[in-house]
Amino acid sequence: MLIEHQHPDNKSIMVAVLGAPNVGKSSLINYLLGVDLSVVTSKAQTTRNKFHCVFAVDRTEIVLVDTPGLHKTNQELNKRLNDQARSGLEGADLNLLLIDLTRPVIGQLQDFIENMETENFQKTWIIFTKCDRVENYKELPLSMALDKMMEIMPAIERAIVVSTKDGTNMHNLTGSLVDAAIPGPHYYDDGSVSNKNERFFATEYIREQAFELLNDELPYEIAVVVDEYKDMRPKKGEPMDKEKIKSHISASILVNRPSQRAIVVGTKGGMIKEIGTRSRKKIEAMVGGQVHLNLHVKVSPKWFKNNFVLEEIGLPRAKDSNRVWRSK
Numbered sequence: 045m046l047i048e049h050q051h052p053d054n055k056s057i058m059v060a061v062l063g064a065p066n067v068g069k070s071s072l073i074n075y076l077l078g079v080d081l082s083v084v085t086s087k088a089q090t091t092r093n094k095f096h097c098v099f100a101v102d103r104t105e106i107v108l109v110d111t112p113g114l115h116k117t118n119q120e121l122n123k124r125l126n127d128q129a130r131s132g133l134e135g136a137d138l139n140l141l142l143i144d145l146t147r148p149v150i151g152q153l154q155d156f157i158e159n160m161e162t163e164n165f166q167k168t169w170i171i172f173t174k175c176d177r178v179e180n181y182k183e184l185p186l187s188m189a190l191d192k193m194m195e196i197m198p199a200i201e202r203a204i205v206v207s208t209k210d211g212t213n214m215h216n217l218t219g220s221l222v223d224a225a226i227p228g229p230h231y232y233d234d235g236s237v238s239n240k241n242e243r244f245f246a247t248e249y250i251r252e253q254a255f256e257l258l259n260d261e262l263p264y265e266i267a268v269v270v271d272e273y274k275d276m277r278p279k280k281g282e283p284m285d286k287e288k289i290k291s292h293i294s295a296s297i298l299v300n301r302p303s304q305r306a307i308v309v310g311t312k313g314g315m316i317k318e319i320g321t322r323s324r325k326k327i328e329a330m331v332g333g334q335v336h337l338n339l340h341v342k343v344s345p346k347w348f349k350n351n352f353v354l355e356e357i358g359l360p361r362a363k364d365s366n367r368v369w370r371s372k
């Protein structure tokens with residue numbers, strides 16, 4: 045948005061949402077946004093790319109940066125996921141560090157510090173998540189835990205206990221973000237929800253369903269790439285007939301081994317059909333019209349070590365990336 049078109053009372057804040065895998069980062073973002081934009085599954089390491097999610101409260105723009113869960117690793121794919129999380133901090137005015145109340149809290153902070161250089165951390169709030177899963181969470185010695193956390197990491201200013209399942213304190217969190225926002229221009233146009241496009245979210249929604257439906261190590265050995273994305277919606281000014289709009293998307297689910305291909309296809313194609321039906325519904329809700337989705341399963345051995353594929357799915361080399369590359 046052009047600065048000269050900005051209202052003088054505008055405020056904005058960029059907030060990095062950080063924490064271990066599965067603590068509820070994407071769920072928190074979706075709750076604040078009011079839409080299921082970011083993918084959420086019951087499995088750890090669902091989010092693979094950092095990206096911005098944007099919403100506004102009156103004249104305050106809040107930009108939330110979703111990030112992959114940070115964890116210890118030597119594998120190339122995971123190094124790149126960690127790099128996405130670390131770089132999610134860049135330009136943030138505030139960090140929300142999510143700590144899952146159903147697991148030891150101090151240990152999570154120590155793990156986080158081990159995986160992230162936190163010495164230069166600015167303004168950080170601890171968000172204790174999933175309080176609905178803890179009986180009598182108000183009786184937990186959280187203020188003692190917070191004191192200890194502040195000692196370990198001086199950038200921590202405060203803590204909020206939340207649940208995205210029953211909404212505990214989520215309004216307080218929104219209010220606190222608005223209060224912490226800084227007077228100045230908005231970065232995004234009104235109505236923008238993300239810096240990623242619908243094509244990105246289409247791959248995410250396919251991967252989300254595959255992640256949820258597949259078991260064991262298989263979710264971690266799949267990737268989704270869009271081969272063709274034809275947006276058939278009418279251009280600005282053209283008449284809109286919702287029944288007729290049909291976007292065409294052709295996408296591939298990459299697997300590591302031929303035996304995995306058989307599982308993803310399923311008996312009589314049942315699994316791929318289910319992944320397709322569920323993800324198509326979510327993509328249709330996003331684009332606001334009918335979608336024709338063509339899904340394939342391709343064997344791409346060790347795609348998770350292949351620089352070409354990793355770049356294609358938005359994971360460029362990390363600082364600590366391995367030195368040996370497979371070519372296209």
Ligand SMILES: Nc1nc2c(ncn2[C@@H]2O[C@H](COP(=O)(O)OP(=O)(O)OP(=O)(O)O)[C@@H](O)[C@H]2O)c(=O)[nH]1
Pocket residue numbers: 063064065066067068069070071072083084085086087088089090091092111112113114173174175176177206207208209210
């Ligand atoms: N009971 C309960 N479950 C939650 C809450 N927040 C998230 N979850 C669940 O926790 C799981 C992980 O949530 P995500 O939002 O995907 O977690 P994440 O931190 O983004 O995970 P990664 O992307 O893997 O790093 C999902 O099954 C969520 O439904 C909460 O407040 N209460």
Ligand SMILES: [Mg+2]
Pocket residue numbers: 069070071083084090091111112113
């Ligand atoms: Mg996530």
